[in-house]
Amino acid sequence: MARTLFHTSLIYRTTTEHKRDVAEFCGNVELCRLTEQVVFSDPYKLSQYNRWTSPYLDQDAEAIRDDNTLKLEVAGLKSMFCERAQALIHGDLHTGSVMVTQDSTQVIDPEFAFYGPMGFDIGAFIGNLILAFYAQDGHANQANSRKKYKEWILKTIEETWVLFYKKFTALWDEHKNGHGEAYLPEIYNNPELQLLVQKKFMTDLLHDTLGFGAAKMIRRIVGVAHVEDFESIADAAKRAKCERQALEMAKLLVKERRKFQSISEVVMAIVMRNF
């Protein structure tokens, strides 16, 4: 993620290279439209494609459709998705697109790729991990039997962002005298400013990540396509309880994402809303 997003962004590239590739990926309009619909539209209106754990979540789904503050924020995220050519993103980077063994990590299904906001990829991955966290209580055969696994998921959420941060800013430092056009060395290469610029960029990116990640969490609970983490909880009442916690966390993240200054604050908030 760090390598692809960095090397296709204007931190690394010239605007000539950037505009050429943006134009090329504008052709991938149909799959972008599918994402626009299932992530940013369907969950917020009555749609034949939506489903949820009924009747338990009927009121929760209705509350989503009636939440003006949430819908205002989602409109902003949708516009960013449609307008902002920040880097070449995978476009569907949920955990199911990542294949791992002890020795290797491979990402599949690149057909949604286009120039969009970086936070959409990072958020997709982290959003799925948060869903997995809230699903565990539905699978525990006795209280706390999934405690270790839940801790591992939280650690993975934190490490995903921390490692991305480290690798992305390391690439930035390495290429700070390169031909990237967003921050020209003659203007931005003084140590104090470099730090300010990176901190602002990465904080904005964390907020985008949380917004997009949370929007994708919402659509996995009240939209067309769900996640196996919840689907495999046979007891519907139990499943709904888990899903409701995830949904509440997602709404908070969309609305209040700009208040989080670090990923550990996010992890803390996730734990505090699990009971």
Added chain:
Amino acid sequence: MARTLFHTSLIYRTTTEHKRDVAEFCGNVELCRLTEQVVFSDPYKLSQYNRWTSPYLDQDAEAIRDDNTLKLEVAGLKSMFCERAQALIHGDLHTGSVMVTQDSTQVIDPEFAFYGPMGFDIGAFIGNLILAFYAQDGHANQANSRKKYKEWILKTIEETWVLFYKKFTALWDEHKNGHGEAYLPEIYNNPELQLLVQKKFMTDLLHDTLGFGAAKMIRRIVGVAHVEDFESIADAAKRAKCERQALEMAKLLVKERRKFQSISEVVMAIVMRNF
């Protein structure tokens, strides 16, 4: 401005139409690069192309190059200019591109046009008016002899935004049940939410307008191309005094633009910094 920006935005159009046109205008890379250089880069570094009223503004020009907060904000504006395909913008809409008679208004020089942030056009025009305002004291042959004209300029600044606001939101209201994809009618057509959405959109747009407008003011004082309003002040000391006021106002607008909630607050701030 209202008509062109509205009809080429996702408030009015589908993402299919939008992406097709974005791709087409990605070809206009060289003129975009020229803007990137002269507006967002040159004024913030030592460049053979920069000039200013020397020696009077030598320290002011140096202060611009050393202002980390300013440069951080300008980096954000530059990224928005390069990444955000919000609407088809003119790209060089300073007052010199607008030809008027009593009966007709024509805009010339469309060669910079591309899909970019709307605020860049509105800002270019308003920024030029602010420069014109601060230039008047350099042309007054006695104290206050330009008072009426200055008042007219301020009124024009205010009316430009107010009229744009009215026409743009009127078009929005007229087409709110259309096929525009940013705010689908099934989700956003309740009166309270419609109001919230428009208010947020227009406030964000005012902030973009002020940021881009101010960035263009700065480049007209310490960058390569200047404005006749100042250039025609023969007395260099007098000219520098006017330019310094405009420069200080521009720096304030770039850094503090998000604090302004209306154009009348901006006009008030302009007057308060004229002495």
